[in-house]
Amino acid sequence: MKQFFRLMAALFLSLVLSLAGLAPPAAARGKAPERIPTILISIDGFRPDYISPALTPNLAAIAAKGVSGTMTPSFPTITFPNHWTLATGLRPDRHGVINGAMSDPAHPGVIFGKSSEQPWWWDGSGGPVHVEPIWVAAERAHIRSGIMFWPGSTTAIDGIRASDWQAYHADLPNHERAEVVLDWMRRPANIRPGLALLYFGDVDVNGHRHGPGSPETTAAIRDVDAAIGYLRRGLAGMHRQVNLVIVSDHGMAHTIPDHVIWLKDYVAKEDYALVSYGGILFINNVPGHEAKLAESLKKMPAFIHCWGKGELPERFHYGRNPRVPDWLCLPDPGARIMDGNPEHPNDGGDHGYDPASPDMRALFLATGPAFRSGTHLPVFDNVSIEPLLRRLIGLAPGKDRDGTVAPVEKALR
Structure with a gap:
């Protein structure tokens, strides 16, 4: 009987060793490829014609070597409605953030303002569709997201916020905002955001106060370009590949x-x-x-x-x-x-005008492994940004959106 058990043990060991020989060693198998993060940057009130090699060398380099184009903003050409469109793929009349100031017949006496966080302002309550921004969709799919000051990001939709977010602080310098995103990108893969959103507001503020082309607006443009250059150098220094998409919400017109x-x-x-x-x-x-x-x-x-x-x-x-x-x-x-x-x-400048006006056109730039080099896109509607982000982070297209990824398809590898 003992000989029988010894024989069976020997046969079992032989089988295990032979099967082990069929599999490559752990070092040869390697790790699963890491997710390439996507970073979306919004420069509020940035006209596409602000870009020049002298004034914006970092943005100009992306425009020359990556993907460039212009977008038609959604009506009205105002900050909060268009940032929510960029994040949801829905036009303002459908997502419900129809203006930067508004009231709701379902909530008499309550006025919407820049710090309003009640979910029903943002989630399409009472409207034709349930509204969900891209970071909530990402979190549902177990893709970590980080939001640096995007309008609406402090509100929990269905109880969900981005894993990393900060309350808006207008005085935080642009390079410090970029540094927050760099800190996220330095993290280990398991806690690194696969989607990050970053907002810059100074170009819009100075465009309103002093007008496009003013020394003050020019200085704000130069500063935000430098912050984007700082971000890209930081990413390169840590050898972090990302897909970078840079947009604006609307342009700016000179006041007559x-x-x-x-x-x-x-x-x-x-x-x-x-x-x-x-x-x-x-x-x-x-x-x-x-x-x-x-x-x-x-x-x-x-x-x-x-x-x-x-x-x-x-x-x-x-x-x-x-x-x-x-x-x-x-x-x-x-x-x-x-x-x-x-x-x-x-004096100064303003927006809110007809989206068809050239002065209201919005910026679009992109670069990274997902994008073809040296591609210029025809003008497209900004409802295509959320579908593009879904493609980049590996989510299926959202249901009942107002836009598709089709207008930017030729820019993708």
Whole structure:
């Protein structure tokens, strides 16, 4: 019996050794390839024609050697609606962030502002679709994400935030923002974000205050270009390959001093409820004053175009969301409608205008292993950015989006 067990043990050992010989050693097998991170950068209010080798050597190098193009922003050409479009692939009328200031009939008396974090502002509550930004989709798929100041990123959607995020701090220098992303990229693979978003706001701030082409705006452009150069050098120094996508939310138009009008000169104060003004005017009816307001708006100058809700041109894809106010007045680019006492009513720059205006065009640049070199794309709508990000991080296309990856397909390897 003992001989039988010894024989069986010998046969078992022989079988194990022979099978081991069929498999390559652990060193030869190696590790599974690491995920190549994707970084999306937004430069608020950056016009594509700001790029030049002298002023923006880092962005110009990407434009020359990587992928370049321009985008048509979504209507209205305002920061918060377009950043949420970039993150969701939905137009503002569908994702519900229809303006930088708004109210919701389902929540009377509550006003949306830049620090509003209630999920129902952001998740499409009461609208036709459930809204989910790209970082929430990534987290659901166990892809870690990191967000540096993107509008809406401090709000938990379905209880989910990015694994790494920071509350907005406007005074944090651009290179320190870039350093946060570099710190994320230095982490071990298991806690390194596969998707990172980074926001720069100074170009927009100075564009508003001083106008495109001003020394102050030029300095802001130079600084953000330097921060992007710092980021790229840091990535190269750690031998970290990334797919880098750089966009803006909208452009910026010079204000035309003799095309600044005051709402009080055309409409009696008691006839409207103000929502917001500037490069676009949003106002609501006052009960009992509807007819008077409609007549007053007809007297606006020819460079101001007013529509009631539901009457806007179809190309704007706007006006069906319950948050859209009763009236919208759109000046020609450079004109402004003012109410109150702004600090600089007659100079500087503004946006909010028709997305078809060349001044409103948005930036698109990309570089990295996923992209072809030296590719220039025709103008495309910014609803294609979220589908592109999904492709880059390995997610299936989202359902019921307003855009597809098709307009940027030829830039992909």
